[in-house]
Amino acid sequence: MLRSLFVFGGIVSLQYLLLEGLTVHSIHTQHFTLKNKALLPVVQGGMGVGVSAHRLAGSVAQLGGLGTISSVDLRRHHADLMQRCAQDSSKATINECNLIALDREIKAAKALSQGRGAIAVNIMKAVEAYPEYVRQACESGADAIVVGAGLPLDLPDLAADYPDVALIPILSDARGIQLVLRKWQRKNRLPDAIVIESPKFAAGHLGLADLGNMDNDNYQFEVALQQTTAVFEKMDLAPIPLIVAGGIHRPEQVQQLLAAGASAVQLGSAFAVTEEGDAHPNFKQVLVQAEPDDIVTFMSVAGLPARAVRTPWLDSYLHKESKLQQVATPRDCSEGFDCLAFCGLRDGVAKSGQFCIDRQLGYALVGDIARGLFFRGSEVLPFGKRIAPVKELMDYLLGVLPLRPQAI
Ligand SMILES: Cc1cc2nc3c(=O)[nH]c(=O)nc-3n(C[C@H](O)[C@H](O)[C@H](O)COP(=O)(O)O)c2cc1C
Numbered sequence: 515m516l517r518s519l520f521v522f523g524g525i526v527s528l529q530y531l532l533l534e535g536l537t538v539h540s541i542h543t544q545h546f547t548l549k550n551k552a553l554l555p556v557v558q559g560g561m562g563v564g565v566s567a568h569r570l571a572g573s574v575a576q577l578g579g580l581g582t583i584s585s586v587d588l589r590r591h592h593a594d595l596m597q598r599c600a601q602d603s604s605k606a607t608i609n610e611c612n613l614i615a616l617d618r619e620i621k622a623a624k625a626l627s628q629g630r631g632a633i634a635v636n637i638m639k640a641v642e643a644y645p646e647y648v649r650q651a652c653e654s655g656a657d658a659i660v661v662g663a664g665l666p667l668d669l670p671d672l673a674a675d676y677p678d679v680a681l682i683p684i685l686s687d688a689r690g691i692q693l694v695l696r697k698w699q700r701k702n703r704l705p706d707a708i709v710i711e712s713p714k715f716a717a718g719h720l721g722l723a724d725l726g727n728m729d730n731d732n733y734q735f736e737v738a739l740q741q742t743t744a745v746f747e748k749m750d751l752a753p754i755p756l757i758v759a760g761g762i763h764r765p766e767q768v769q770q771l772l773a774a775g776a777s778a779v780q781l782g783s784a785f786a787v788t789e790e791g792d793a794h795p796n797f798k799q800v801l802v803q804a805e806p807d808d809i810v811t812f813m814s815v816a817g818l819p820a821r822a823v824r825t826p827w828l829d830s831y832l833h834k835e836s837k838l839q840q841v842a843t844p845r846d847c848s849e850g851f852d853c854l855a856f857c858g859l860r861d862g863v864a865k866s867g868q869f870c871i872d873r874q875l876g877y878a879l880v881g882d883i884a885r886g887l888f889f890r891g892s893e894v895l896p897f898g899k900r901i902a903p904v905k906e907l908m909d910y911l912l913g914v915l916p917l918r919p920q921a922i
Pocket residue numbers: 558559560561562563565584586636638661662663684711715716717718719759760761762780781782783784786888889890891892893
């Protein structure tokens with residue numbers, strides 16, 4: 515039984531929360547503000563290819579959160595567009611179909627959200643069609659653009675005609691944040707929020723050049739939050755909401771990070787395996803069944819390290835990686851659309867990965883366990899091997915459910 519619930523201003527205070535004889539910890543959930551929208555402090559991160567599309571992002575937004583659609587290769591969710599690309603596999607047609615798919619997904623997510631929360635679009639700077647994706651996302655009504663996998667120094671220019679769209683860079687430490695702030699300030703624009711993603715724990719591409727540098731103190735959330743606050747002070751800027759991402763899976767962590775100065779936390783892997791996650795059920799099973807030793811970091815074709823589950827394809831690729839790197843040589847894009855601006859396979863760069871990332875991520879999306887590439891963070895999942903609805907995950911992280919869910 516809920517004994518009392520106070521709501522005042524932007525702060526919801528759940529206190530003296532009792533569930534039929536079971537005491538639940540109390541929380542003070544601050545909303546964070548993004549372009550005048552008050553949002554829950556648990557954010558769903560963007561996940562490509564197709565893992566976070568309209569259903570996941572729209573479901574999170576419907577609850578009052580920030581749901582994020584990943585923009586990469588969304589045509590894969592639309593049979594008619596895939597058919598069109600099969601008939602005409604030119605780069606222009608594939609790019610056009612992806613923009614049509616992005617438009618459809620944003621509109622569907624907005625409809626699902628019923629005007630609540632906000633819909634962001636995640637766009638990788640490393641993707642060749644990044645400027646087109648930014649323009650399309652703005653035009654189609656995204657509330658925010660979130661850019662990682664590279665420094666989005668030109669984002670204010672690309673979104674200049676859409677001042678109401680929030681701009682959110684993803685960075686790993688205060689040094690990178692300061693660099694972006696300095697460059698953007700010269701363009702009279704500042705980020706509306708900043709994601710600080712930990713290379714030590716996060717899934718997918720990691721924001722560091724050298725894997726050996728992963729344990730650097732500057733990537734610790736508390737350190738990064740403190741140093742970033744010092745940057746704001748040094749630059750005489752009002753505080754910008756900071757969203758920390760990577761390895762977060764318990765409500766106590768959420769509370770600690772909010773107390774340490776974060777405005778919100780962002781999760782990826784935990785949302786990917788929710789009922790509403792847009793990938794095939796097999797995709798979710800691969801993520802939830804992975805043991806800690808199954809999760810590895812390796813060099814992606816994008817020239818950045820990445821973290822994923824060591825599935826049969828990744829295992830066999832890693833065994834032959836050094837041989838493939840020795841024979842790396844420039845070639846045409848095997849999928850014909852140059853998804854990445856820099857691709858180690860296409861450009862023949864030996865120190866990068868030597869596989870087609872779009873194809874492997876596409877296999878994962880449709881649940882091909884043998885051939886897919888399955889990104890996952892290093893830490894345990896909130897509900898262990900259980901697939902739960904988005905609402906249960908949000909409630910748990912926000913402290914509305916008992917501390918230890920009967921889960922695993
Ligand atoms: C399957 C998967 C795909 C991802 N793809 C992207 C992506 O395309 N762009 C991006 O910025 N982050 C991507 N991420 C990272 C998430 O947005 C999030 O920041 C990260 O997963 C947080 O770490 P966690 O998984 O430990 O919660 C991906 C994560 C997963 C699990």
